[in-house]
Amino acid sequence: MNPKLFCLLCALASVVAGSAHARQQSALPPIHIVVVGVDGLSPDGIRQASTPNLDALMEQGAYSFSARAVLPTSSSPNWASMINGAGPEQHGIISNAWQPDDYSIEPVVSGVGPVFASIFDLIAMADPDAVSASIYDWGGFGRLYNRDAVTIDIDTDGPQAAADSAVVAFHAHRPVLTFVHLDHVDVAGHRDGHGSPGYYASVEEADRLIGIVLEGLKSAGMRESTTVIVSSDHGGVGTRHGGESMAEVEIPWIIQGPLVSGGISIESPIDTYDTASTVAHLLGLSQPDGWIGRPVYEAFALESSPPPPSPAGIEHVVVVGVDGLSPDGIQKAHTPVLNELIPNSAYSFSARAVLTTSSSQNWSSMIMGAGPEQHGITSNGWERDNFSITPTVAGPEGLFPSIFSEVRAAEPEAYIASVYDWGGFGRLFPSSTVDADIDGDGPQDTVDRVLPLFVEHKPRLTFIHLDHVDYALHTHGHGTDGYYTSVTEADRLIGAIMEGLKVAGMAERTLVLISSDHGGLGKGHGGSSMQELEIPWIAYGVGVAKGTRMTVPINTYDTAATVLYALGIAPPFAWIGRPVTDAFGSPGEDVYVPAPRIAPVASRSLQTGPVTITMQVDDPLASVYYTLDGSVPSAASRSYEESFELTSNGTVRAIAMREGHASMHSQSSYRVLEPGATRNVSFAYYEGEWDVLPDFNQLQPVKTGMVYEIDLVGIEDLQEDYFAIRFESTIRINEAGSHTFYSRSDDGTKLYINGELVVDNDGNHGAIDRSGEIELEPGLASIVVEYFESSGGEHLEISMQRPASEREHLTVKHFVSY
Numbered sequence: 001m002n003p004k005l006f007c008l009l010c011a012l013a014s015v016v017a018g019s020a021h022a023r024q025q026s027a028l029p030p031i032h033i034v035v036v037g038v039d040g041l042s043p044d045g046i047r048q049a050s051t052p053n054l055d056a057l058m059e060q061g062a063y064s065f066s067a068r069a070v071l072p073t074s075s076s077p078n079w080a081s082m083i084n085g086a087g088p089e090q091h092g093i094i095s096n097a098w099q100p101d102d103y104s105i106e107p108v109v110s111g112v113g114p115v116f117a118s119i120f121d122l123i124a125m126a127d128p129d130a131v132s133a134s135i136y137d138w139g140g141f142g143r144l145y146n147r148d149a150v151t152i153d154i155d156t157d158g159p160q161a162a163a164d165s166a167v168v169a170f171h172a173h174r175p176v177l178t179f180v181h182l183d184h185v186d187v188a189g190h191r192d193g194h195g196s197p198g199y200y201a202s203v204e205e206a207d208r209l210i211g212i213v214l215e216g217l218k219s220a221g222m223r224e225s226t227t228v229i230v231s232s233d234h235g236g237v238g239t240r241h242g243g244e245s246m247a248e249v250e251i252p253w254i255i256q257g258p259l260v261s262g263g264i265s266i267e268s269p270i271d272t273y274d275t276a277s278t279v280a281h282l283l284g285l286s287q288p289d290g291w292i293g294r295p296v297y298e299a300f301a302l303e304s305s306p307p308p309p310s311p312a313g314i315e316h317v318v319v320v321g322v323d324g325l326s327p328d329g330i331q332k333a334h335t336p337v338l339n340e341l342i343p344n345s346a347y348s349f350s351a352r353a354v355l356t357t358s359s360s361q362n363w364s365s366m367i368m369g370a371g372p373e374q375h376g377i378t379s380n381g382w383e384r385d386n387f388s389i390t391p392t393v394a395g396p397e398g399l400f401p402s403i404f405s406e407v408r409a410a411e412p413e414a415y416i417a418s419v420y421d422w423g424g425f426g427r428l429f430p431s432s433t434v435d436a437d438i439d440g441d442g443p444q445d446t447v448d449r450v451l452p453l454f455v456e457h458k459p460r461l462t463f464i465h466l467d468h469v470d471y472a473l474h475t476h477g478h479g480t481d482g483y484y485t486s487v488t489e490a491d492r493l494i495g496a497i498m499e500g501l502k503v504a505g506m507a508e509r510t511l512v513l514i515s516s517d518h519g520g521l522g523k524g525h526g527g528s529s530m531q532e533l534e535i536p537w538i539a540y541g542v543g544v545a546k547g548t549r550m551t552v553p554i555n556t557y558d559t560a561a562t563v564l565y566a567l568g569i570a571p572p573f574a575w576i577g578r579p580v581t582d583a584f585g586s587p588g589e590d591v592y593v594p595a596p597r598i599a600p601v602a603s604r605s606l607q608t609g610p611v612t613i614t615m616q617v618d619d620p621l622a623s624v625y626y627t628l629d630g631s632v633p634s635a636a637s638r639s640y641e642e643s644f645e646l647t648s649n650g651t652v653r654a655i656a657m658r659e660g661h662a663s664m665h666s667q668s669s670y671r672v673l674e675p676g677a678t679r680n681v682s683f684a685y686y687e688g689e690w691d692v693l694p695d696f697n698q699l700q701p702v703k704t705g706m707v708y709e710i711d712l713v714g715i716e717d718l719q720e721d722y723f724a725i726r727f728e729s730t731i732r733i734n735e736a737g738s739h740t741f742y743s744r745s746d747d748g749t750k751l752y753i754n755g756e757l758v759v760d761n762d763g764n765h766g767a768i769d770r771s772g773e774i775e776l777e778p779g780l781a782s783i784v785v786e787y788f789e790s791s792g793g794e795h796l797e798i799s800m801q802r803p804a805s806e807r808e809h810l811t812v813k814h815f816v817s818y
Contacts (some may be wrong), residue, residue: 026097028127029652031258033279034166034178036213037082038206039075039138040186042194042235043252045564049203053211054254057228057412059263061256062299067270068373068392069234071355073241073248075186078233078272080144082181085116085276085291087371089352090553093144094528097770100143104528104659104769108352108553109290113146119276122285123176132170136181137162151175159184163209167216174222180213182206186236194236194247225281227257230451231275242389244378253296257282261301268298269392269574270282270498271373289534290553292576310568311543311584315509318462319403320497321366322490323359323422324470326519327536329480331595331664333487337495338514339618342538343592346583351537353518356766358526359470362517362556364428367402367463369560369575377399377428384427393574397430401572403563404433407461410569415457420465421446435459443468447493447500454504461563466490467813470517474793478520478531478635481601511566514538515559524746524793526766539583548588554580593663594618596626596640596654602668605713606812610645611670617656623661626654632665648672656662671811679706680815681729689722690788693748696726708812710785710798724788730818731783731810733776737803744769745787745793752784767795780816 004215046054057063070081070088072095080093090093092105093116100115107114111121123130133152135143137159147153152169156162159182166180185202192198210230217223232251234241234403241248253270259282277293280286287293297304306452327349330338354365354372356379364377372378376389377400384398391400399405404416413498417436420426421443431437436453442445443466450464469486476482494514501507516535518525525532539562557577564571565579596617615624624640627633630651640654649671656663684701688694707714710727733739743759746767751759753774787796800814801807 003518008334008698028123028130028176028283029283030225032174032176032211032217032222032655033229033282034180034217034226035082035229035231035275035279036180036182036210037079038185038230038232038810039181040189040194040234040236040241041203041206041232041252042247042621043250044235044247045185045200045203046252048158049194049200049207051203051207051496053207053214054230057230057254057256059337061228061254061262062258062264062266062296063252063254064266064270065250065252066392067231067251067253067272069249069272071244071249071378073234073243075138075233076140076144079141079181080116081273082231082275083120083145084116084232085119085273085280085287085293086116087292089355089533089555090250090290094355096140102771105530105533107290109288111146112149115144115146117288117290118145118149119177119279120145122280122288123283124149126283126285131173131175132554133173133178134173135162135165135169135178137183138181147179149523151192159205159209163212163216166296167220168214170216170220170222174220176283182209186795189236189241190239193239211497214398221571227255227260229275230254231272246389249373249389254447255296255299260299264301266296266298268296269374270296271576292555292578303571307565308579308581309569310469310565313509313542314511314566316458316462316511317504317566318464318497318501318510319366319559319563320512320514321363321463321465322469322495322514322516323465323467324473324478324518324520324525325487325490325536326478326531327517327518327534328531329469329484329487330536332479332482332597332601332666333491334597334618335488335491335594336618337491337498337594338538339594341494341498341514341540345538345540346545346548346550346580346588347536348550348554349534349536351515351535351556352533353516353535353556355528355533356526357518357528357532358766359422360424360428361519363425363465364400365557366515366517366559367404367429368400369403369557369564369571369577370400371557371576374574374576380424384805387534393572395430396433399428399430401574402429402433403461403463403560404429406564406569406572407567408433410567411460414460417450417453417457417459417462419446419450419453419463421467422465425465443489445492447496450497451500451503454500454506456473458504458506460567466493472524473520474523477523479601484601509542511539511543512540513559513562514540516557517556521767522746522793522795524766526646526793527744527746527768529744529767529769537580539580543584545583545585546587547590547592548583549590549592550580550582552580552582558607565792591658591661593622593656593661595663595666595731596624596656598652598666598668602670606671606673606708608673610647611672612643612645614643615640615654617663619656619658621656622656624654624656626652628652635661646670646672648674673708673812677708677812678817679708680817681707681727683707683709683728684726685715685718686724686726687719687722688724689790689810690724691790693750693786694724694760696724696786709815710783710796710810712794712796721789721791727785727787729783729815730780730816731800732816733778734782735803736777737775739776739803740771740773740801740807742769742771742799742801742807743785744795744797744799746793747790748788749796750786751798752782754781764790766793782818
């Protein structure tokens, strides 16, 4: 035996001997699966390079050169999606900067540890005795899953060592699943560029290493019982990836094994998260809630599972989409109509939008049953003649299939209406697929145009879009009085729609779905925070399981699937959405109590004096209980009887209770300026249009001054868009060690400590969190933050994590005179 392989064998034997999983396999079928993930391997790489081993796999198995990565086309989100059966919106791994202790998006379901449930978790939970192996050539791969779920976990030194380690694992332990990650093709792509001789040479090296893996399976006596899958995380353009081009999003997907049909070019759409679902299918494992992938049935010459039977009695579906409506908006605004509907509905306040949390891609996903990777609508800048990503399937007018096109195809005589308050919505679907295509003039006119359609045509499907809540979000800011007032207006308009259904005689036969495209943060959205991602989802009407608060994960593209499910129409295969079947059936036992409203609405501004707190609840039989220390309130907490004053910083949390049933929590935090506080942050304010931070040394400020904190709320008379600010101050460092600084901004920022760039969050983007570390000694440290705002939303939030401490916002107490 090769001495190097012998050493690896000894090391692996030691690893597995100490593992709780190193026992006889029993609960899983007697098969083996090897997934080889080649970082940065594009379909073009296979076509242009000499790849005899991959060619043989394709000839003997099934393949596609048009499978798709998830957006963004970076490594961590895509490798996570491949092993997790889900996208970044579900597993929360949104960039290469992600770390297990730094979730901006929480995973919808966890495995044996805190990370999203991967295929490794499914195997470990199904059979603790099963052996699985993860062998990788990039250290970052090992943080993407719960390592306690994996028996053999090896970070190798180069691609050759990865292939050799896999062979040793085959001989020593015959794993149920072996994942082999090879990084060198991505290295060549960044170094030499995609399509270069150096890139193609790296692809040929990957093919040679795959040959070693295949020969290792044969020598271990596993080849005939092993299914091999080869794929990638992304392609590339030039020396980069991470963008939204077809060259970056298309990846190869190859499968060969005893159950796979030979020589098949797979025509059906494949997404990278389908890899995990295919592995689970082969092993007979049920997918957990939260996975969105599907087995690639075409590779096995199998038909996909038939759709579930539709609920009875639904003749009409009305979808009401309120742009920018967050769960927080429903809970904190005065919403008497929704408070009456929700107890008689099936609902969730934790449904999720798609990333990025902008309007066009989310409304498209809601009506198209798929994500941006499939329908190709990736931003508000998208237009029909400007597809950077082509749809996986083209329907009428070249657009991805929508609820309108599918209902029209299934029921040509059906009356279909789309009435909207934002002109941009009208470009997202083919007008030829609807009977009424109406761009309303404001929210009231939009509803007024819908009501006669109910009476005259009784539409089979009606989509109503209301835009004014999003306008309030951008104008006043999410969580402000102006925002909540707009939600109250939306509630009134929903009441008018419900009354219109009664007048038209449709109410008893109609399913009403109410949802949104995104939440918000500050005056914007488009980022990757839970505040922007979570949306309400409410199903009301015939067939609905009344009184059901759903805990199953719901995605915005599930709305389209639910519409077709309710109407008894099979969805197109290209859709990834699934009907929310939990919303239908027998009544649930949930008793909905509206959450109390706390006033004044909390803001990030410093209060210069005592704050008078009042509370209200839209339920005359409910009592309100609250705490002032941030702890969870209960019936044993202080009962609210009358208004009171806060004279120092505090967090008010409150619940409403009726007959033993509690509402969701309401929370408002207030910051009260302490006597004697001084302004220790200087600022210089500039005006101009930029897409990246300007060179401030070349500019003259419009004004300068002193503020309490590095924040936008302390500077008066900011223009709405197109400005920049440079902040400067000093902070006190109390202990030596690594300090992490964070900038969440919309648009770009850079943060410097002692003149060193620590956080680079530059660029024109929504609210995105970026961080960086620096070693500091006790004493004073200078801090400079440069910020610019282009157009749309604006947000700036700076925080710090000291050694062995929690992350904390930099507030007035942190800044000292300099």
